[in-house]
Amino acid sequence: MEKLFPKLQIINENGEWTDETYRGEITEELTKELYTKMLRSRLFDRKGVNLQRQGRIGTYVPFEGQEASQIGSALAMGEGDWMFPTYRDHAATMTFGHSLKTLFLYWKGRQEGCIPPEGKNIFPPAVPIASQLLHATGAAWAEKLKGTDRASIVYFGDGATSEGDFHEGLNFASVFNAPVVFFNQNNGFAISVPIEKQMKSKTIAQKAVAYEMEGVRLDGNDVFAVYFHTRTAVERARKGEGPTLIEAVTWRYGAHTTADDPSKYRNQDESATRRETTDPVLRLERFMKNENMWDEKWATELQESLTAEIEAAVKEMEETPAPHYNDVFDHVFAENPWPIESQKEAYAHSRGDR
Amino acid sequence: MTTAVDTKKLTMVQAVTDGMRVMMKEQENVIVLGEDVGQNGGVFRATDGLVAEFGDHRVIDTPLAESGIIGTSIGLAMNGFKPIAEMQFLGFIYPAFNQIMTHASRIRARTLGAFTVPMVIRAPFGAGVRAPEIHSDSVEALFTGMPGMKVVVPSNPYDAKGMLISAIEDPDPVLFLEPMRCYRSTKMDVPDGKYNVPLGKAARLQEGDDVTIFAYGAMIDVVTKAAKTAEEKGIKCDVIDLRTLYPLDKEMIAESVQKTGRAVIVHEAPGTGGLGETIMSLINDTSFLYMKAPVERVTGFDTPVPMFALEDHYLPSAERVVQAIEKVTQF
Ligand SMILES: Cc1ncc(C[n+]2csc(CCOP(=O)(O)OP(=O)(O)O)c2C)c(N)n1
Secondary structure (H helix, E strand, C coil): CCCCCCCECCECCCCCECCCCCHHHCCHHHHHHHHHHHHHHHHHHHHHHHHHHCCCCCCCCCCCCCHHHHHHHHHCCCCCCEEECECCCHHHHHHHCCCHHHHHHHHCCCHHHHCCCCCCEECCCECCCCCHHHHHHHHHHHHHHHCCCCCEEEEEECHHHHCHHHHHHHHHHHHCCCCEEEEEEECCEECCEEHHHHCCCCCCCCHHHHCCCEEEEEECCCHHHHHHHHHHHHHHHHCCCCCEEEEEECCCCCCCCCCCCHHHCCCHHHHHHCCCCCCHHHHHHHHHHHCCCCCHHHHHHHHHHHHHHHHHHHHHHHHCCCCCCHHHHCCCCCCCCHHHHHHHHHHHHHCCCC | CCCCCCEEEECHHHHHHHHHHHHHHHCCCEEEEECCCCCCCCCCCCCCCHHHHHCCCCEEECCCCHHHHHHHHHHHHHCCCEEEEECCCHHHCHHHHHHHHHHHCCHHHHCCCCCCCCCEEEEEECCCCCCCCCCCCCCHHHHHCCCCCEEECCCCHHHHHHHHHHHHHCCCCEEEEEEHHHCCCCCEEEECCCCCCCCCCCEEEECCCCEEEEECCCHHHHHHHHHHHHHHCCCCEEEEECCEEECCCHHHHHHHHHHHCCEEEEEEEECCCCHHHHHHHHHHHHHHHHCCCCCEEEEECCCCCCCHHHHHHHCCCHHHHHHHHHHHHCC
């Protein structure tokens, strides 16, 4: 199966070409855009972990190490397309249009963190594993019924492939030929459970075969491989040629969440070693150096401006006024039915507010 | 004759682990399965050390699929094992709802007792720990309203271990709910070895003649504070920890309200369809003519549990409970 689904790559760990098909399109401009987005998300992620440690937000879910997978794929999507992220995909959603402030608000336990940006079809993070695959299929199916050429992308982890909803999502998309890209990030673990315990299958991409759909396996730390192969899948979807299952092989350096202790279940030294070898950001830096695209001054200034942007977002998050308890009651239905209205009144009364 | 029993100071989560350990030692066919229960010892460490002690054939990291965990546990239970299946959070039990509703709860009835499902489903639940979305759901009433399921909720380490042992020994499926807020809130002397706290029996935590307060799980702490405030105002409360939600301890409920004539019911689950309604109907059936005031309920709202920035508004507070106590006494 690993032979049937080889891990596609465009540049290797040293930033050297392994597939030159897209050489003409890999301009300095595109490369710098990808690098900028990856660095931005990485700095954001580290800030998130720190804010949690300082008690300024709640539990945070880090994604460091998965930047290339999320950003390469998100950049392949267009205006009007749909995105269905999990709790770990803030790099994807910030690339597709979420503001950093909104993302921070989510982890501060604020309902506002679920509101999509104006004009962008971004679902709130799916917390129940694999449930979102069906929504992505439904939304894509709707676009097909409406006769547009829009598509959906849905994110999920290796563990998610065990849930029934994963299989139902793929089967529905296959049966109804829905324009959806199933983007799996195989980071090797579902919390503590390694992929070898999760499944006997050697790859995730091969699961596409059962649903008669295109399956693609790629190096999820090679942002070019992710971008171009996802773009191909999206193009296929737009042309009515059906869904694709993409397996991006990647790694998370951090804990599953800030409430998790990975030293319980994996060798942390091995994980740290990957920072020097397979790291997606470092790989792009090496590539840029090889291709004479790297400029030290540009890189330093970039780091500074991104840090300032993130600090400004933290400030905005922290200056957002506390929510009013009416928000608990007023958005369950279009109009409050009497039980909710009377509970709301009783609550206000109990506080002496009414 | 009394024999000295050794005890250890344990938190509730440690007491849960100890309960499983005792039963796994005693009965070869008791197995533990769920997501991250092995090497990791569970996301709350409830199964900490069990895989080292009993091996990975008895403490099993399953694939990530709740329907799979419960469905296979049903097969295991029908075929000689006693599975203790962990749901990582009650808010993630929903994919398994079909298996519980259509099979676990009714195989005995369907086969007139030829097949049975002696299994325990453990699940942490409840709000108030700043958890992310969905993790805080308190949906015990979905299961108390499900024919064929027993539902229990301990509120302290001693009960947790004793009730878990009773649940494992029970011949039928038991949903064992563990209030996250209580997991590490206190330590308590817990006897070593095996002991039972019976299912179906409530506990009177405090004796009083004026008002009965019914609560369970994490709300016990809230109502205990409220009862103290009430006492300072001269109102003496009978505080009842229900412990088992199905079947309820009808005798103790009736006996207490017949004494006090007033009742306040507290739970964090939504009011509509909640346990409060069942208790009110029991009071109506057994003690209508004893009541001196309409029963008050302090519950969660008919809304999803909000994200944690607002969860303190959602959760019943001691202040709201005191107001309810005053309302029934001043009626
Ligand atoms: C239905 C459901 N069950 C359990 C959980 C608890 N949980 C949260 S994340 C997770 C592991 C997910 O692993 P994977 O799908 O590989 O994604 P990753 O977190 O590695 O990105 C689990 C078990 C959940 N959120 N939803």
